[in-house]
Every structure is written in C-alpha cells, then in structure tokens.
Amino acid sequence: MLQVLVVTCLVAIGTTGAALLARDDATQAAIDQVTSIAEAVAHAPTVIAAAQTPKPSAVLQPYAESVRLATDTDFIVVMAIDRTRWTHPTVNLIGQPFIGTIAGALAGGRVVETHAGSLGESVRTVVPVLSPAGAVLALVSVGITTDAINRRLLGRAPAVLIPTALALLLAAAGSWFLSRRLRRQTHGLGPAEMTRMYEYHDAVLHSVREGLIVVDRAGRVTLINDSARALLAGSVEDLPPELADLIATRAEVTDEPILVGDRVLVANQRVIPSQGHLVITLRDHTELRALTGELDSVRGLTEALRAQAHESANRLHTVLTLVELGRSDEAVRLATAELEVAQQLTDQVVGAVSEPALAALLLGKSAQAAERGVQLEVDEASFLRESTLAGRDLLTVVGNLVDNALEAVAGTPPPRKVNVLVVSEAGEVRVRVSDTGPGIPDPAAAFRRGWTTKEGGRGVGLSLVRQVTERYGGAYEVQSSAGSVITVRLPVTS
Numbered sequence: 001m002l003q004v005l006v007v008t009c010l011v012a013i014g015t016t017g018a019a020l021l022a023r024d025d026a027t028q029a030a031i032d033q034v035t036s037i038a039e040a041v042a043h044a045p046t047v048i049a050a051a052q053t054p055k056p057s058a059v060l061q062p063y064a065e066s067v068r069l070a071t072d073t074d075f076i077v078v079m080a081i082d083r084t085r086w087t088h089p090t091v092n093l094i095g096q097p098f099i100g101t102i103a104g105a106l107a108g109g110r111v112v113e114t115h116a117g118s119l120g121e122s123v124r125t126v127v128p129v130l131s132p133a134g135a136v137l138a139l140v141s142v143g144i145t146t147d148a149i150n151r152r153l154l155g156r157a158p159a160v161l162i163p164t165a166l167a168l169l170l171a172a173a174g175s176w177f178l179s180r181r182l183r184r185q186t187h188g189l190g191p192a193e194m195t196r197m198y199e200y201h202d203a204v205l206h207s208v209r210e211g212l213i214v215v216d217r218a219g220r221v222t223l224i225n226d227s228a229r230a231l232l233a234g235s236v237e238d239l240p241p242e243l244a245d246l247i248a249t250r251a252e253v254t255d256e257p258i259l260v261g262d263r264v265l266v267a268n269q270r271v272i273p274s275q276g277h278l279v280i281t282l283r284d285h286t287e288l289r290a291l292t293g294e295l296d297s298v299r300g301l302t303e304a305l306r307a308q309a310h311e312s313a314n315r316l317h318t319v320l321t322l323v324e325l326g327r328s329d330e331a332v333r334l335a336t337a338e339l340e341v342a343q344q345l346t347d348q349v350v351g352a353v354s355e356p357a358l359a360a361l362l363l364g365k366s367a368q369a370a371e372r373g374v375q376l377e378v379d380e381a382s383f384l385r386e387s388t389l390a391g392r393d394l395l396t397v398v399g400n401l402v403d404n405a406l407e408a409v410a411g412t413p414p415p416r417k418v419n420v421l422v423v424s425e426a427g428e429v430r431v432r433v434s435d436t437g438p439g440i441p442d443p444a445a446a447f448r449r450g451w452t453t454k455e456g457g458r459g460v461g462l463s464l465v466r467q468v469t470e471r472y473g474g475a476y477e478v479q480s481s482a483g484s485v486i487t488v489r490l491p492v493t494s
Contacts, residue, residue, distance in 0.1 A: 003178070007171035015164050019153075022160070026153055027123060030144045031112055035125045037071050038142040042129045047078060051129050051138040057086045057094055065089065074119055074148055077141045078129070081106060086138070093118055098141065102126050105139050114146070121146045211265075211282030215247055222277070231265060231282050243267070247278060257285070259463050358384070361395055362420065365402050369418060374409055376402075379421035384429065393468045394429070397488055398422060400461035401433040408437030408484065428474070429492055434485040443478035 041047055041064070050059040056078070064076040064087035078087045083097040099118060104111040104126070111126040124143030128136045186194060205212060211228030215221055221239070232240065239247070242258040246267060256267045266283045315334070322331035362378055369376035402420060409416040421432040447466040465488060469476050472490045479485040 003175035004172050007175070008168060011164055011167050011171070015160060018160060022156065023149075023153060026149050027114075030123045030149050031125065033071070034073060034123065034142040034144055035110070035112065035127075037067070037073060037076070038125045038127045038140050041067060041076060041078070041142065042127045042140045047129055047140070048131070048137065051078070052131075056138075061087045061091075061094065063087075073142055074122060074145045075117075075141075075143050079139050079141070081136055081139060088118075090118065098139075100124060100126065100141065102139055102141075106136060108134075108136065117143070119143075119145055123149065211280075213278075213280040213282070215278040215280065217276045219247060228282055231263065231284055232260060233263075243280075247280070250278065259467055264464075357395055358398060358422070361399055362402075365399075365406070369406060372406060372410055372416075373414070374406055374416045374418055376406075377417065377419045379419055379432075382420070382422050384422050384424050393472070393490075394431075396468055397431055397465050397490070398433075400465050401431065401486055401488070404461055404486075405433050405435040405437070405484075409435050412437055424492070427491060429490045430487065431490070432485065432487045434483060436483045439480035439482070440478055440484045441480075443480050443484075447476060447478075 044063075046063055047060060050056040050063075053059070060078045064078055068074075068076045068089065075089050076087060077085055077098060079085050079098045079102075083102065085094050085096055085098055088094050100115045101111050101113055105128045108128055108130075112124075114121065114123050116122075117124070122143040122145040124141055126139055126141045129138040129140055131137050189197065205223075205225040208225065209227055211231045212223070212225045213221060213228050214223035221237075232243070240258070240260045243260065246253065246256065246258060246269060250271060251269065252271060253267065253269045256269070258265050258267050264285045266285050268281045270279045271277070272279060319331045319335050322328070322334070362376075366376045366378075398420070402418065405418045409418060415436065417436045419432075419434045421430070423430050447462045466476065469488055469490065474488065474490040476486065476488045479487075
C-alpha cells in the first residue's frame with residue numbers, strides 16, 4: 001500500500017507538471033497564432049485601403065468577421081489610432097474605445113499581452129497598419145480568450161489521463177508482484193519481524209568475542225564484526241596473506257593456526273552451499289600459546305631443578321662422607337669444583353647479557369638442556385647491552401630458536417650440543433643458534449607456517465621468528481650440513 005501511495009503521488013505530480021507544461025505550450029501556440037493572423041490582416045490591401053476612407057467599418061467589419069471565423073479566433077478588432085473600434089464581434093461595441101495596451105503598436109512595434117477585455121481575459125496581439133510611406137494608419141488586434149485555450153486543453157485530456165491510469169495500474173500490479181516476491185525471499189517475514197531479527201543479529205555480532213568474517217564468491221568481505229576487526233588490526237580490503245591464502249583454498253578447515261602480526265589465530269572455515277559464501281571464525285590463541293609455552297618452560301625447569309636437587313643431594317652426601325672419613329681436603333675440592341661450574345655459567349650469561357629477562361631465559365634453558373642431556377653453551381663472544389628492541393620480541397626470537405635446537409638434538413647420539421650467540425654490533429642485534437642435530441632437510445621452507453619436523457607439531461615457532469624479523473626489517477638465514485645454524489639479524493636504532 002505504501003508503494004502504491006508513493007507511486008500515485010509521483011504520477012500525480014508528473015501529471016500536474018505535464019498539464020502545466022501543456023498549458024504553457026497552448027498559450028504560446030495561441031500567441032503565435034494571433035500574431036501571425038494580426039500581421040496578415042494588417043498587411044491586407046483591403047484593410048490598408050479601408051483605413052484611409054471616411055467610413056472604414058462598412059468594409060472592415062465583414063472582412064474581419066470572415067477571417068475570425070476562418071481562423072477560429074475570438075475577436076479581430078481593427079481600430080483607429082485613437083482606440084476607436086472599427087470592427088468587433090459584438091456589433092454594438094463598434095465605435096467604442098479599445099481596451100488594452102497599444103503604445104508599442106503606435107510606435108511601429110508589436111504588443112503581446114494577456115488582458116481582460118470586453119470578452120473576458122484573452123491572449124492578444126496588437127500590430128500597426130502601415131501606409132506605403134510607413135505611417136501608422138490604424139491598429140489590428142487579434143485575440144483568443146483563456147476559456148477557449150482551456151477548452152482546447154480539455155480536449156487533449158484523454159491523451160494525458162489514459163497513460164496516467166495505465167501507469168497507476170501497472171504500479172499497483174508491480175507493487176503486488178514485488179510484495180509477493182519479497183515475502184517469498186524473506187520466508188514470510190514482515191518489516192517488523194525483519195527489524196527485530198536484524199537487531200538481534202547485530203547485537204550478537206557485536207557482542208561475541210570470536211571474530212566472524214563472511215566472504216562472497218568473488219573473495220570480497222561482505223560482513224565482519226568488531227572482534228574480527230580488532231584481531232586483524234588492519235584494513236578489511238587488505239587481508240593478511242595467510243588468511244587470504246586460506247580463503248583462496250575455499251576448503252573447510254578446523255582449528256587452523258594462522259599468524260597475523262604477533263598474534264596466533266585459530267581459524268575455522270565453512271562454505272554455505274546455497275550461496276557459495278565462506279564463513280570464517282577467528283579465535284586469538286596468542287595468550288594461550290604464550291601461557292602454554294611458559295608452562296612448558298616452568299615444567300621443564302622444575303624437572304631440571306628436581307634432577308639438580310637429586311644430584312646436589314648425592315654430592316652433599318659424598319662431601320659429608322668424605323668429612324666423616326677425615327678427608328676434608330678432598331671434600332673441599334669437590335664442593336668448590338661444583339660451585340665453580342655453576343657460578344661460571346651464571347657469571348658468563350649475566351656478564352654478557354644486560355637484559356634480565358633474556359639472561360633468565362638462557363639460564364633456564366641451560367637447566368632444561370642439562371636435564372635432557374644436552375650441553376647448552378653461551379658463546380663467549382656474546383655481548384648485549386641496552387637496545388631499542390622490545391624485550392618480548394628478543395625473547396620470542398631466542399626462545400623459539402633454542403627450543404627448536406633442543407628438539408633437534410634430542411634423541412641423537414652424543415655429543416649433543418647447542419651453541420647460542422647474542423651480540424649487538426654495527427647497528428643490529430645478531431642471534432645465532434647452532435646445534436649438532438641431523439640438520440634441516442628443507443632450509444628454504446623452515447620459516448614457513450606449518451613446516452615442522454616434529455610429529456604432531458604445528459610449525460608456529462619459526463613462523464613467529466620470521467614475523468618479528470620482517471617487522472624490524474631484518475633478515476634470517478639457515479645453514480644445514482653437520483647440524484644446523486640459524487642466524488637472525490634485527491636492525492636497531494641508537
């Protein structure tokens with residue numbers, strides 16, 4: 001009904017405009033008609049000759065009436081220059097003054113106006129009758145009343161009303177068909193139900209903590225909620241490469257890890273069969289993975305401390321036994337040697353690395369390595385002072401490289417060694433981790449997400465290293481022959 005009402009109003013406005021334009025056209029046509037007739041009458045030899053006689057009405061009245069009837073005009077008045085009428089459709093008005101403007105015609109020009117005269121309001125033209133010498137002998141006025149113009153318009157009304165009625169009928173039929181189609185497409189839901197559904201869905205999309213993205217067949221993002229925008233932290237038109245690659249596969253995946261900046265996101269992707277659209281959900285596992293890594297580190301450190309406590313207890317018993325046996329010198333030498341070994345590693349790490357978190361990380365990794373039967377060495381050339389690198393980024397690089405190296409040498413024949421070098425030089429921080437493991441079979445793919453040599457591994461550690469390196473504009477390289485050597489260079493500013 002609203003559509004029909006709107007269309008009716010539009011058609012009414014259009015029809016009114018068309019009627020006004022038609023009236024203007026009819027008025028202009030009437031002006032053109034009376035002007036041409038007036039000019040023709042003023043140039044007629046009969047009129048020129050009669051205007052110079054003592055009694056012009058006798059000749060001009062029948063002539064003017066015949067022309068008026070032939071041209072379907074309402075009046076043709078020939079008058080003297082003092083306004084005295086010589087002709088008029090109403091005979092008793094002959095000899096009376098003409099009602100209207102004649103100044104322009106007396107000057108040899110033309111007067112066109114709409115004026116109320118003896119026959120009512122009319123559109124008229126007044127032109128001069130000129131002698132051969134150019135003098136104004138008389139004036140001719142020809143007019144058509146506005147009532148006659150309106151009657152002509154009414155005669156054309158069917159040409160306007162019939163299309164108008166057809167337009168209204170088509171609009172009503174179109175609205176009815178459109179309403180039925182919309183009902184089918186909306187499963188019978190009306191505007192109120194659709195409004196409520198939209199409000200519910202909008203509230204849900206903005207409140208859920210999972211990121212939600214809908215992508216059409218052409219790969220364009222058609223829907224994205226607030227959580228997804230926050231997780232992607234970038235332009236919707238410029239999706240992260242790994243997410244764009246996942247969308248390009250159009251495969252259904254479950255809990256697929258992807259890297260977006262420093263974040264580890266878990267993606268699920270489903271295809272809507274009826275439309276071919278993709279629905280992707282994203283969850284942030286960065287903190288969970290960080291906590292898991294810290295838990296693993298703490299667990300490994302705890303196991304290492306338990307083992308060291310066991311070893312320390314054994315050595316303490318040995319020292320006590322030596323004291324009881326009266327061999328105090330040997331007990332002192334044994335205790336002193338153990339203290340020197342532990343203190344040497346601590347002094348080396350703390351002396352070379354001023355970053356407390358990194359020093360603690362290396363000491364903790366040393367304990368884990370010892371528990372696994374791996375000798376973790378901090379290169380004597382290591383030297384790191386204050387830098388503009390974020391401590392978290394440096395821990396990400398060193399921690400993941402050391403963890404991968406420890407995994408690589410685990411289960412290999414002794415000697416099992418891991419060497420760590422962290423040094424700041426020439427405007428960059430260089431991190432090098434080497435191991436005596438079997439090497440990396442595909443060095444070119446080592447930093448690609450998902451690449452791993454561990455059974456059940458997810459291939460995230462080296463990908464995080466690559467993310468940090470690329471963000472700082474650095475470089476990384478892999479050498480693999482007898483074991484593997486991974487070097488990462490991170491530019492720093494003073």
